[in-house]
Amino acid sequence: MSDAAFEDLEGAASLDSENPYITDPKTEFRNPDDLTEEKAESQVAHLREAVRFHDYRYYVLNDPVISDHAYDRLFERLQELEDAFDLQTEDSPTRRVGGEPLDELGTVEHVAPMLSIDSSGDEADVRDFDARVRRNVDGDVDYVCEPKFDGLSIEIVYENGRYVRAATRGDGETGEDVTENVRTIESVPARLRGDYPDFLAVRGEVYMPREAFQKHNRERVQAGEEPFANPRNAAAGTLRQLDPSVTAERPLDCFFYDILAAGESEGDVAGATASRGALGAEGLGTHWSEHEQFPDWGLKVNGRTRLVDDIEDAIAYRNELQDAREDLNYEIDGVVYKVNSRAQCADLGTTSRHYRWAYAYKFPARSETTQITDIVVQVGRTGRLTPVALLEPVDVAGVTVSRASLHNQDEIEEMDVNVGDEVRVERAGEVIPYVDEVVEKRSDGHFEFPEECPVCGSETERRGPLHYCTGGLACPAQLKRSVEYFASDDGLDIEGLGSEAAEQFVEAGLVEHSVADLYDLTAADIAELDGWGEMSATNLVEELEASTNPSLAEFLAAIGIPEVGPTVARDLARHFGGLDAVLDASENDLREVDGVGETVAGEIREFFENERNREVIERLRERGVTPHVEAEETGSELDGLTIVFTGSVADWTRDELETLVESHGGNVTGSVSSNTDYLVVGENPGATKREDADEEDVPERTPEEFFELLADRGVDV
Template identity: 75%
Template sequence: MADADALEDAPEDNPYVRDPDTDFAPVEDLTEDDAEEQVKLLREAVRYHDYRYYVQNDPVISDYAYDRLFERLQQLEDAFDLQTEDSPTQRVGGEPVEGLGTVEHVAPMLSIDSSGEEADVREFAARVEREVGETDFVCEPKFDGLSVEVVYEEGRYVRAATRGDGETGEDVTENVRTIESVPQRLRGDPPDFLAVRGEVYIPREAFQEYNAERVERGEEPFANPRNAAAGTLRQLDPSVTAERPLDCFFYDVLAAGKSEADVDADASRGGLDAGFDTHWAEHEALPDWGLKVNERTELADDVEEAIAFRDDLAAVREDLNYEIDGVVLKVDDRRACVDLGVTARHYRWAYAYKFPPRAEVTTIRDVVVQVGRTGRLTPVALLEPVEVGGVTVSRASLHNQEEIAEKGVGIGDDVRVERAGDVIPYVDEVVESHSEGHFQMPEECPRCGSDVEYDGPIAYCTGGLACPAQLVRAVGYFADVLDVEGIGEAAAQQFVEEGLVEDDVADLYELAEADLAELEGWGERSARNLLAELDAARHPPLGEFLAAIGIPEVGPTVARDLADHFGTLDALLSADERDLREVEGVGEVVAGHVREFLDNERNRRVIERLRDEDRLGEPEFPEETGGDELEGLTVVFTGSVEGWTRDDLQDLVVRHGGDAPSSVSGNTDYLVVGENPGTSKREDADEHDVPELSPGEFFELLDERGVDADR
């Protein structure tokens, strides 16, 4: 039985509040009136239990009992068509939208002036005292999330918007609706119209768990909780938002009154309109209305207490389950706030005392194991986000078990992080160990459960393409090497999860337009474009074919050397290790990898499937190199060029000493844009300031370089 004191604010005579009986009668035994009455009680109870859990942080029933109540409510709403917009069951997310609209704020949502210097904070307090006299300060954590305006009318959730430019923001109503700590109905006796300001964030523990899942799926993790929260809140599909662990703190009344037309839009008056003379009174009222506030907020008598509050909070910053980057001092007296006013951008009655940026020492929150396309297992440290050389770092490769053991790296340890060549983050050393022993690599693949084997210090999954992680990466790599636009990481994952690619990369050539068009985010046009891309990639040069099938240690350069040396695929297939070592750039290790790959029965089956005329067909013989006229030139192609396949154009550049990769980077000299070009390469070209050439301009360039292109 729940503590009676904890239930003083509970709805009366509701059987689903105190030790609820969850042994429900069958739905078919209920009349419509019975169902409506039970739904009414269940909604009331679920809202109450949400309040106890999310706002009071003091649940009065078990998670199991709550889940049973929620499931019953959902069951009855579906069976009797009793859904309402403000029901707790509607947090699962609505239909996707084409784009986020804009909303004009009820009152301007201004920013807060800030500094990390104590002297600046004292000057703020001195100015306040000069203008309005002595005052108390409400001190609260400065959350590192995304600020939102949430509006209620007659106690019901109406809309939500991001801060935007302060005057208007993005309409995120349906996404915020999915956040469980944002009530659909207010409690108590709130104003008829209420606009409140809050901060949407992702708790640290949930952030690390979610990032671990992304890394294990082969996706890039979010850099920090703020980026994750911002990206999640701006999703066009609310059901995606509902799956991610967003939370929200509330801390300001922006406006209040009998209706929206009735409120005073002055940014400083919100609390006064609601009848509150102080910010502290607001802070105490918000949870009475069911709005979650931060428990560490305090009232300081003067600036000395406010500074002490900031120092105390800085000392426990790493122990909090949410990101903060300082504290906010607010003048408590709301009438004094009106007198102090605002600037064009800032409230003059509030100031943020920032923490110094984190040093390069941070904490390992978790270690996850990523499965590469060749089956290699790579341990990845998920870090408390830290600034390293001006870049936020939240992950670092630990490379292998040998390195982990040598450095003694374990979960919970404080480590020093550096960036190799100012680019790739790595764990340099353990500064302070908090773990018992170091991290141990798993004995089974985390994705498919196959045994793990070692080649020296490197761990490999033995599942091959039966492992979904390897298959996803193999598909993405294959498409990238053959320059098939439209198959990125997300699409490859989608094809494997939906069963369109089940066995190996050759399944790509069995994709049907109708099946592709039905996938989420696809349509008939994108399906047709992808099939055209796959068709254009048939009969690739032998070097590209060898690179695309994913032989370990064989990238485009080694693959081209193998093709030049052996001339045909059959000749390579029959070559022994001694023959392979005769190839320039192929040593004993690479020769061993090539022979082992080609001897694998499954890999031979994939090769034979790809050689089928209905798929890639027989790889073309490599052509002789034409010279070095284009040496040092890097050209990328997008779209079609009349009379030429993309493979022919790339081969032309390579045969004359240039480089023709499939993607744009900072090293690209030109992007050649033909008919019906893709968008991604042009966007990358814009980002890297890469000039574009028409096909005619490209051939003129070849003429200038002395390359005779027979068109």
């Protein structure tokens, strides 16, 4: 582009002239070094105006006039010039990328109380609400009906049209100050449009769109992180981040639906009661007029909001929206009815907890049957590929579930399951929920495992019903998970070395080959990484040094042998008494250990026959890691007794139960065999152990009967 063309594009010095970035904007720009400060300021002013205009078209009118690529280029140019000429302002669109991290979230007193809304899923209760309203007001009653968003309610305050603060609902009187986090939400304007009050406090709902929620959960699962249970949890957790830049990276949105207070200044409305605050701005005497006014101010509203003149139409609206629920790109759990007239709202007033002029008619909870929205393949520390179904959140046994295991290719083929299918979800024992069956087939064919590892691109191979990445520790996912597991509570319990640190060390090349590299780390190496200081780095190095004398059981559990957790590791340590004896044990030797069957013995033997694994163990020893066998001081009350647990026991962790039994001479194993004396069955037990107990004729005991057994043998619990 010629200099003359650049001059034509950049030369306008006043916003009164036509903005060149509104319609068909040119997105080629001169180097900032070639601009004078005056021209930079002019271009920045035009860019801010244009970005705000395009935000309005996209988020409020849902009618963009330029491409996403063109918008991104305008936004990037604005950020580039602000940085180059130090032109940042509080209300610039670029503030959406996030500010400095906060030490903690403060609290904010609301301009007017943010009360809750009474609710019910019973139609009779809704009709009673309507009857109460009509008994207590004069004249006809209209209702504004709107979706009941399943997000996070917030107060947002504007002064002279500029965004100044935001707060969560909290206890209704005060909430958490989330000003910097809400500033990053693109549908929350930094400046209002049109003819607005000098002071305006509005109520809105921050939410995470369903498509964005599933995409974000997919990324979390692929990274080995726990997914959010539902979009509301995702929105709440994101909005409460101490680092606004984290919030900016997550896809939040916002609907506006109520004026809390409006006037010439905050002092003009200070101390407003809930009923006075409900009167709204001058000239806006109804909720419906507010709904129509908000877009003119640049505030996004929901297009499914409706004005009706009787309760029959309001109930029909709820039923209509329930039928459309699955097609919406946001979560709702019911509808809200609000008396339209602000004067009637003031007459009705409030209780100490909720508005008397509003009511929520809730939907029944989704239960057990839901839709698969995506299937993500995770790579475990052993290279095993695990397919995880991401679901529309569903209530299963009182727990909201958003993901479920699909097990392996054989079961996937047998169920003929794929993305889009309606499925039934079950929970069993302490494992994540699993897909039990396809209720309605909505896809073509079944899910196929990828031919390449989704993390490192190495070929995958099928071994029996399972698939594995062939990349080994060259696969970052396997190395990260190996480090994370090595340092976990089930491993060597190295404080300060969690999933984030493991990922940092691998990506920075500090841990390049195996967990043995951890013992080559220095405090200086660690302190150079983001989020680390000299003190935290020194503390981690000291933790690593302290971990060089683990028990043999801890070491065997930490090195990542397939099928070997803390319980089997303790059985191996107790049986063999030393690391070399375990390393040299044959498959038959291993099968003599209580709790080690044919499959587990084969996995252990294969692990130790792997040259790479032996090399890692040797490198750990060279760096001073010396496993030892702990001398156990135990009682003899449960001598000769072998117990297996399945399901959860109230107020007890599995480790606590195992320690209790073993400290009194008993034995706890991970699987049922002919040597098992009792299977203790707690809440949500697994089916496999109970089936094995039936086959081996092993008696079952409830937790209460188990503790009675201990008492009979003289064990004081």
